[in-house]
Amino acid sequence: MQPVVLIISLILMAALSAVFVAAARASRGPAPGPGASAKRSGLIWVMTILGVIVSVASLRDWPHALAGTGDALEVNVSGGQWWWDIDTTEIPAGKPVNFNVTTEDVTHGMGIYDSSLTLLTQVQAIPGYTTQITYTFEEPGSYQILCMEFCGVAHHDMVNEFEVIAAEG
């Protein structure tokens, strides 16, 4: 998902920058005509309609939806300064996994990275709460948990690993 997000963002940013450059150049050109306010209303409508479409499309399936406990594997992860503890070290591929995340001290962030260091999903670990997310691993291999919330001087050392193994059968 990240490359798509990057490309869309850069295109929109470049387009908006180009409009500014054009506007600065137009300081030498003619003054704005009477159509300007209609253009502005048009812009507001376009932004509103686009916003409604994107919002509905991106929220219709709730991004934090959890897999039902019946068909998911439950994995408990707890964090503390500065370690991660995972109660399952071998996770089968292709089966939804519910991660139940807790912390023993301050706030941490559980970020799951694949072997090429791409962030797959994350959730905050908040003192006094259990936070849950679901993820389904497609590829067997080794995965890492990195800390995504600043938690003190060894924040960058708060790393652990687990394996995803090919599903039997």
Next chain:
Amino acid sequence: MSTVSENYVPGHAAAAPQAGAVKLTMVLSGAVFALMMAFGLLMRAAQGQWIDLDPALFYQLLTAHGAGMVGTAALSGAAIMWYFCGRHLVLSGGIFWAFLGLFLLGVVLILGAIFIGGYGGAWTFLFPLPALSGGAWEAGAAAAFMLGYTAIGVGFLLYYLELGRRIHARYGSLVRALGWNLILGREDNDPPPPAIVAAAAVTIFNSIGIILGAAVLVASLVHLLVPGFEVDALLAKNLIYFFGHVFINASIYMAVTAVYEILPEYTGKPWKSNRLFAIAWNAVLIFVMAVYWHHLLQDVVMPPWMLVVGQLVSYFSGIPLIAVTAFSTFLYVRGSRMTWDLASSLLVLSVAGWSVGSVPASIDGMISVNKVMHNTMWVPGHFHTYLLLGEVAMAFGFMAWLVRGKTISQMDGLDRAAFVTYLAGAVGFVTVFLFSGAASIPRRWAVHYEEWLSHDRIGTLFGGLVVLGTLVFVLRFAARLGRREG
């Protein structure tokens, strides 16, 4: 119905009481911006392993850079807004000096907490990290840091109390100053000019932000001193991000008054308060407070509707910014035959940088995107865009305008070189952060993996250009100020 501000005098600086205090504040702001950028450069070079920094020191620099930059953005924004409100209101100079004094007291406490006490819990002091440092700093250092914030907060409350009081006296009510007569189509032969509409809105939302910030500061302080006094971590986080989000945004909303008041001198067209402008500012007043939930999108125990509001408002906040502020800037500039000196160039750039920076911000405000972008370098990527190319450009533009010559003329060679260096450096610097975010590099990591070093090194080079451009702006400002005052 006349919508032209009556105080507008083309090509002439209107009365500006307390200009001396404001100029001093801008010199201080420029110096601190430059110093904090140097800290930023050290961090970036350390991430790239060009220099060797102990992680504890890295996180102290991160804390100083975060608190120092946010504080200075707010300080410079406050000075700018005070200056321009002084064209429309009678403001007490004593209050500004008290504000500045409390701010400097806060700076001393914060710097002491960090570099003497070793506090490195980041500018967001996320509960209960200040009290649980794992041995890196003592409770006293965390308490000094928070007392520093408290001093600054009290100073800001005084500032807003004075502004609110004077706006009320001059316009009868904050509601009228927010432009409600314009919105409702009622007759108003003395409508609030844009700077006053902005001041009224910021006074309301930033006072609320600071008061909620003070509440969580006090709770955190008591927690430090009284073991056993517990605070709900999620509630504290909500309060901290409400305060932090509102406060940093307020700095831009204060500084933008420079655009409203200065650009007309160049374009010859006064910036008017009209119905749309008033609606936009009232929307901002609500949006800026309702959007802070976008910082909590991965706190899945939050009520879902709050996260939905966070996502929606992240997007819809872009409409007043792009369709009103940016679009109006286009209209004012178009056909104006304006002269592009350093001040006008920086001010138009600031509106562009602010708008462009809102794009990656609202995309990251989508919950599904945020799952893989939250707390990666994407985040410093977008906020450095609207800070470096937005708020700071507004502050530098205002400074350049304060010391402009008697006649407006094109930039000289050195100003042009500094402008181009700053712009190229900042664009490169933030673009690298965005690439790093897309490459999943986490933010706030003192030590980076081998795979990430090329990002850090290219970023460092661009950051160096920003520092160079800044040094020229700030030193020239100080020199020109000295020449004019002396």
